[in-house]
Amino acid sequence: MRIVIVEDEIRIREGISKLLGKIDPSYEIVGEAENGWAGLELVKAARPDLVITDIKMPEMDGLQMLEELHKDGLLIKAIVLSAYSEFAYAQQAIHLGVSEYILKPVAVGELAQSLKNVEDQLKEARRNEGEHPEKLRSLENICIGLLMGTVAADRELETYLSGQYGIDPGGEFALLSFYLGKQYERERKHTAIEIETMLKGMGGVPHCLFHLPEKSEILVLLYRWGDLAKAEREISNYLVHHRGIGQRAVSAGWYAFQGLSRLSGAFQTLQKYMDWALVLGSSVLIVYPKITQVQTQPLSYPVELEKEMRRELCAGRQKRIQQVGRAFREYFANGTVYAPREIKESYVRFLWSILNVGKEIDIEPLKAVGQQELLEDIMSAVTYDELEEILAGVTARIPVEGERDDNYLIQRTKSLIHEFYRQGITLDEIAGQLKITPEYLGMQFHRETGSNFSSYMKKYRVKKAKELLIGSRMKLYEIASAVGYSDPKYFSRVFKEVTGELPAEYRKRHQ
Numbered sequence: 001m002r003i004v005i006v007e008d009e010i011r012i013r014e015g016i017s018k019l020l021g022k023i024d025p026s027y028e029i030v031g032e033a034e035n036g037w038a039g040l041e042l043v044k045a046a047r048p049d050l051v052i053t054d055i056k057m058p059e060m061d062g063l064q065m066l067e068e069l070h071k072d073g074l075l076i077k078a079i080v081l082s083a084y085s086e087f088a089y090a091q092q093a094i095h096l097g098v099s100e101y102i103l104k105p106v107a108v109g110e111l112a113q114s115l116k117n118v119e120d121q122l123k124e125a126r127r128n129e130g131e132h133p134e135k136l137r138s139l140e141n142i143c144i145g146l147l148m149g150t151v152a153a154d155r156e157l158e159t160y161l162s163g164q165y166g167i168d169p170g171g172e173f174a175l176l177s178f179y180l181g182k183q184y185e186r187e188r189k190h191t192a193i194e195i196e197t198m199l200k201g202m203g204g205v206p207h208c209l210f211h212l213p214e215k216s217e218i219l220v221l222l223y224r225w226g227d228l229a230k231a232e233r234e235i236s237n238y239l240v241h242h243r244g245i246g247q248r249a250v251s252a253g254w255y256a257f258q259g260l261s262r263l264s265g266a267f268q269t270l271q272k273y274m275d276w277a278l279v280l281g282s283s284v285l286i287v288y289p290k291i292t293q294v295q296t297q298p299l300s301y302p303v304e305l306e307k308e309m310r311r312e313l314c315a316g317r318q319k320r321i322q323q324v325g326r327a328f329r330e331y332f333a334n335g336t337v338y339a340p341r342e343i344k345e346s347y348v349r350f351l352w353s354i355l356n357v358g359k360e361i362d363i364e365p366l367k368a369v370g371q372q373e374l375l376e377d378i379m380s381a382v383t384y385d386e387l388e389e390i391l392a393g394v395t396a397r398i399p400v401e402g403e404r405d406d407n408y409l410i411q412r413t414k415s416l417i418h419e420f421y422r423q424g425i426t427l428d429e430i431a432g433q434l435k436i437t438p439e440y441l442g443m444q445f446h447r448e449t450g451s452n453f454s455s456y457m458k459k460y461r462v463k464k465a466k467e468l469l470i471g472s473r474m475k476l477y478e479i480a481s482a483v484g485y486s487d488p489k490y491f492s493r494v495f496k497e498v499t500g501e502l503p504a505e506y507r508k509r510h511q
Contacts, residue, residue, distance in 0.1 A: 001119060004046055005032045006039035006053040006062060007081070016052060016106065023112045036060025040068055043076060050118055052079045066098070070268060075149040077118045081106060103372055139165055140210040143221050146263045147212075153261035161260070167223050169260040174228050175267060176220035176235070179251040179274050179382050182389075184216035192218055194245050202234050215271075221263070228256045236285040244282035251277035251382045253286040275340040275382045282383065299342040302331050306353050310435045313357045314409035318398060325395045329388055347378050347387055351394055357435075358398075365397035409434065410448045413441065414456075421461055422484045427453045461485070462498045469507040476503055 003020065007013040013032055020027045030046045033039035035057045043051055043065075053062035060068075066078055079100040100114035142161070145151025158169040178195065180187050192209060195218065199205045206224040211217075225231055232254055239245060239252055251274045255266045273291045280286065305328050312320040328350055332343055351374060358366025374390070381387050416430050431438040446452050451459070461483040468479045480491035495503045 001026075001050055001115070001122070002028045002030045002046070002048040003050045003052060004030055004039065004043055004048040006034075006036065006042075006051060006057070006065065007032075008034050008054060008057040010034070012054070012081075012106075016111075019106070019108060019111055020115075023108070023115060027115075036062055036065035040065045043069060043074065044072070047074075048076065049122055050077045050079065050115075053081065055080060055082045070265065075264065077121060079111075079114050079118065101376070139208045143208050143210050143219070143263070144212070146260065147219075147267050149264055153263075165223075167260070170258070171223065171260075172225075172228055172256065172258055173260060173263070173266075174222040174225070174231065174254060174256040175263065175270060176222065177251075177253040177255075177267070177270055177274065178218045178220075178245060179253075179277070180216050180218065181250070181383060181386055182216070184213065188218060191245060191250070195220060198235070198238050198245070201238075202231065205231060219267070232256070232285070232287060236287075239283050239285050242283075250282050251275070251286065252282070252284075253288070255288045275344075277383050278340045278343055278381070278387070279337055294337065296337050296339045296342075299332075299338045299346060301346050301349060302328060305331065306350055307435060309350070309354060310357050311440065313354065313363070313398065314412065314434055314436065321395055321398055325391055329384075329391065333384075343387070344378050344381065347381075347391065348375065351378070351391065354394055363398060365399065366394070369394060369397065409436075409441070409444055413445055413453075417457055417460055421457060421464065422482065424484050458494055459498055462495055465491070465495060465503065466499075466506065469503055470510050479503070 005013055005016055007016065017029055020029065030048050031042045033042045037060045039053060040060065053065065055062045062080060069076060078098050079102060080098045081102055081104055100117055102110055102114055142151060146153060151157065153169060161167040161169055178191060180191060188211060195209060199207055205222055208221045210219055212219060222228065222231060235254065244250060245252065253270045253274050255270045257266045270288055273286055273288055276286045276291055305324060309321065309324045312324055332338060355366055355369055355371065377390050378387070381390065412434060413430055416425055416433065427442055428438045431441040434441065442453055449456060465479055465483045468474055468482060474482065477488040480488040485491035485494070492502055499506060
């Protein structure tokens with residue numbers, strides 16, 4: 001496999017090159033570039049099988065480079081390197097049909113698996129290369145081949161399509177896309193029947209319906225239709241009248257274009273806008289390029305809901321957690337048109353906050369959530385149903401703690417006291433770490449333990465002092481210092497207040 005590496009950091013570039021040699025010595029590095037511009041020229045000249053590229057680079061980033069290659073008809077396989085924080089870039093990578101997406105730092109096993117996946121894709125493509133239209137037989141297979149770049153829109157194909165189907169390859173076409181998501185397997189047959197019924201009701205529009213299981217989509221290519229604008233209006237009206245298509249909410253997209261050779265590009269472009277179903281719903285046809293003109297309002301992230309969720313997580317109140325989750329989902333359904341990207345970014349931030357609290361207070365089911373998988377699920381979400389399922393799936397992992405003495409808020413507070421009692425950690429400091437107010441923490445702590453914060457701290461220090469008095473030969477002033485008291489006399493008074501005897505008396509009685 002011939003590979004080009006595009007990465008602005010020479011250390012990483014050299015590291016990837018060495019990794020490739022270890023994974024498979026047969027891999028051929030045909031060139032390296034330090035930015036997207038240089039990478040673009042290198043790829044055009046070298047025509048590699050695979051490009052491994054960073055995203056953020058000077059002059060031109062990796063995704064801009066891939067987009068330029070797509071415009072030139074070079075649908076080269078790509079492995080993109082990125083980081084969690086680059087949300088918008090990661091989303092764009094998915095829309096560009098990037099073969100593999102790897103988070104930095106690059107792990108050998110993950111890179112090896114990604115390379116294997118690309119090799120498998122290349123082998124499959126090569127098996128299909130050179131197939132004559134007669135061998136492909138069906139228009140459906142030809143459309144899929146054109147879409148995936150495994151069939152060339154050459155003169156031989158044009159002649160075949162014209163003679164067999166009466167299709168003018170240079171004529172006007174429209175691509176309809178219906179995204180079904182996780183319901184694809186269950187709903188695809190029913191949805192396909194409804195699509196056929198809809199088109200039949202329009203007078204039998206010449207078309208080819210085909211499936212893309214890997215994308216969970218049903219596609220329809222319309223051809224030999226004199227008035228595509230009329231077809232677009234009729235399909236839009238159908239969706240509005242029937243409140244979408246199929247049994248579950250889907251995303252429906254439309255792209256009219258000139259020349260069958262542009263089918264793959266039309267599909268890639270339409271993919272970028274299918275998630276507008278988040279905003280417009282399943283009953284609105286997403287029409288390109290009209291969708292690019294939709295005016296959106298800036299989204300103000302619901303910070304207070306995030307804070308409330310953090311508090312309820314710490315307290316372990318499952319019922320309130322579910323209520324806050326619903327409030328978060330409903331926050332975006334207020335009739336305002338937001339950009340889908342901003343909605344997804346809000347979900348990422350909200351869910352990241354939940355996972356971070358889970359780590360802070362040791363909620364094991366949350367700690368087990370795969371962050372990369374979660375990020376990819378959010379980025380690839382097309383409908384609100386999918387985002388809601390993601391959020392519900394995370395919150396459902398939170399154990400029901402109710403009003404138990406060991407709820408997470410108190411567990412974490414006790415844990416911090418036990419860890420930092422020598423330094424004299426304060427209620428304010430712990431509240432700051434838990435992102436709640438000291439007043440709320442103090443109230444919860446007293447209600448759950450029957451003791452206020454300072455009293456609990458005092459008793460815990462005395463408990464540790466008892467252990468040292470019995471189990472060590474340390475002097476009293478050393479023990480006082482070891483448990484957080486700089487004044488031995490004050491330590492003695494506190495010890496007697498708690499136990500009824502002085503430290504020396506306690507030690508003597510237990511010797």
